[in-house]
Amino acid sequence: MSVLPFIDIGLSILVVTVAASTIFMQELFAAVVSYVAYGLLLAFVWIRLYAPDVALTEAAIGSGVTGVLLITAGKRLVPLSRTTTEAEPTLTLRVFAGTFAALVACALGAAILVLPDEPPSLAPEAAVAASGAGAGLGNPITAVLISYRSFDTMLEKIVLILAVVAVWSIGTDGAWGNAPAQLRQARPHPEMVFLAQVLVPIGTLIGIHIFWVGADAPGGAFQGGALLAAMWMMAMMAHLTEPPRIDVRWLRLALVAGPAVFLIVGLAGVFMAGSFFAYPPSLAKPIILFIETFMVLSIAAALPMLVAGPPNERPVP
Amino acid sequence: MNESLLGTAGLILLSVAAGLARVLSGPNDVERLMAVQLLSTGGVAALLLIAYATNVPGVDDVALGLALLTAFAAIAFVNHLEADEGGAET
Amino acid sequence: MTFLVDLFRIVAIVVGTFFFVAGTVGLLRFPDSLTRLHALAKADNIGLGLVVLGLLPLTENVLAAFKVILIWALVLVSGGSTAQLIGRALRSGRR
Numbered sequence: 171m172s173v174l175p176f177i178d179i180g181l182s183i184l185v186v187t188v189a190a191s192t193i194f195m196q197e198l199f200a201a202v203v204s205y206v207a208y209g210l211l212l213a214f215v216w217i218r219l220y221a222p223d224v225a226l227t228e229a230a231i232g233s234g235v236t237g238v239l240l241i242t243a244g245k246r247l248v249p250l251s252r253t254t255t256e257a258e259p260t261l262t263l264r265v266f267a268g269t270f271a272a273l274v275a276c277a278l279g280a281a282i283l284v285l286p287d288e289p290p291s292l293a294p295e296a297a298v299a300a301s302g303a304g305a306g307l308g309n310p311i312t313a314v315l316i317s318y319r320s321f322d323t324m325l326e327k328i329v330l331i332l333a334v335v336a337v338w339s340i341g342t343d344g345a346w347g348n349a350p351a352q353l354r355q356a357r358p359h360p361e362m363v364f365l366a367q368v369l370v371p372i373g374t375l376i377g378i379h380i381f382w383v384g385a386d387a388p389g390g391a392f393q394g395g396a397l398l399a400a401m402w403m404m405a406m407m408a409h410l411t412e413p414p415r416i417d418v419r420w421l422r423l424a425l426v427a428g429p430a431v432f433l434i435v436g437l438a439g440v441f442m443a444g445s446f447f448a449y450p451p452s453l454a455k456p457i458i459l460f461i462e463t464f465m466v467l468s469i470a471a472a473l474p475m476l477v478a479g480p481p482n483e484r485p486v487p
Numbered sequence: 488m489n490e491s492l493l494g495t496a497g498l499i500l501l502s503v504a505a506g507l508a509r510v511l512s513g514p515n516d517v518e519r520l521m522a523v524q525l526l527s528t529g530g531v532a533a534l535l536l537i538a539y540a541t542n543v544p545g546v547d548d549v550a551l552g553l554a555l556l557t558a559f560a561a562i563a564f565v566n567h568l569e570a571d572e573g574g575a576e577t
Numbered sequence: 578m579t580f581l582v583d584l585f586r587i588v589a590i591v592v593g594t595f596f597f598v599a600g601t602v603g604l605l606r607f608p609d610s611l612t613r614l615h616a617l618a619k620a621d622n623i624g625l626g627l628v629v630l631g632l633l634p635l636t637e638n639v640l641a642a643f644k645v646i647l648i649w650a651l652v653l654v655s656g657g658s659t660a661q662l663i664g665r666a667l668r669s670g671r672r
Contacts (some may be wrong), residue, residue: 173490177497184504191511199516199567206560207507207523210530213549214500217537222545226552234556238563245567354566359665362562365658372651373555380548388545397552400559407562495590499597499628503620506601509613517666518610521617524659525604528621528652529597532628535645536590539635547644554648558655565662569669 209233308386395469428468503529
């Protein structure tokens with residue numbers, strides 16, 4: 171008797187229950203905590219689908235970083251809600267929104283139910299192309315990301331930069347160039363400082379390890395970068411380091427390094443391997459690791475800047 | 488033997504997920520954070536059991552990452568708990 | 578000899594699972610926030626520790642065993658410090 175069906179059913183019921191409770195929670199903290207739990211359970215679903223790469227990304231970004239982002243942003247809205255009063259949405263608006271949401275849900279359900287039994291998939295082509303282009307990489311996912319679909323991945327990193335610019339532009343004009351508000355206002359407790367001092371070095375090594383093994387085993391630039399971002403945020407929360415001013419050069423270089431290097435290598439591919447974003451087969455693995463190194467840098471710089479938020483007003487002297 | 492390890496992993500996961508009821512009922516926010524902490528640690532244990540039950544490569548790296556992320560999320564959330572209560576005492 | 582190792586493995590994992598279940602029951606049923614924190618910390622440390630101990634015979638080389646012990650050490654350190662932080666948050670909220 172296999173135990174897997176029971177685990178599957180239990181996991182599915184859990185995920186749906188936690189998702190429903192996240193939507194219906196009334197308070198911010200409870201809802202965000204419930205969302206983090208939902209992300210963790212979803213990571214287990216990915217593990218069950220034999221996708222440890224996606225599971226780690228889900229746990230790191232979908233659950234961890236997004237949870238911290240939501241609670242940080244949510245807490246910043248609290249003073250605003252005390253000073254502004256909004257009109258309640260009218261009944262017609264609510265009915266319309268509810269009907270529209272129900273229609274979308276029905277459309278999704280219908281789409282799932284009429285899926286063909288053999289789902290059309292690009293996976294076989296991608297696997298063949300990846301093994302050819304990403305010569306020597308043991309992890310097909312990394313090969314697909316950086317080689318077969320390299321342009322998409324580069325554009326994703328550019329979207330990340332645009333998000334950071336958008337967050338920075340929320341600050342007032344006079345504050346442009348300053349540092350974001352500290353992630354923690356009061357003096358951190360000794361336990362927090364101890365925890366950060368112990369975990370940040372170890373976590374940095376682990377982040378680099380997970381990025382490096384991504385060439386041959388589950389892992390990769392995104393997961394490693396997310397862990398490094400979490401470690402930098404932890405250091406900022408324990409006041410081991412301060413959020414940088416947004417106009418310092420090293421920060422801006424770090425942010426654009428990933429997509430810039432990617433683009434340069436892609437352009438160089440025109441001369442070296444015959445087409446845009448082609449890699450010479452003998453050099454594929456070193457080139458891929460070279461690109462990924464700078465992508466890790468960009469991700470590790472961008473995510474904490476998103477959480478830190480817009481630049482702060484200069485404190486009144 | 489692998490079946491029993493998987494079954495144990497499922498048991499741990501389901502039991503710590505049952506602790507999530509605390510998120511709904513907890514009288515204050517700290518309780519909710521504790522429930523998610525329990526889920527994360529149980530998740531690390533379940534991941535390790537799965538790693539050695541199924542030999543899918545890389546699951547133990549996921550457990551390693553999850554252990555770090557638990558600490559990170561806990562610090563971030565405790566941060567905001569204290570900001571609620573008017574700043575930390577020295 | 579292998580029978581003893583297997584027995585040790587099974588006992589360790591079963592008792593570790595028991596501690597996780599006990600931690601959940603404690604979290605749900607204990608009367609007070611601080612007692613619930615105590616239950617959570619025990620599940621963290623002892624529950625995971627026993628599971629790790631029970632999995633050690635299954636690791637195939639020293640490096641894998643080291644990784645598993647590192648995971649336990651990380652959870653131990655972070656769990657202990659987080660419990661202290663949560664305890665502080667509870668006490669400051671009480672004042």
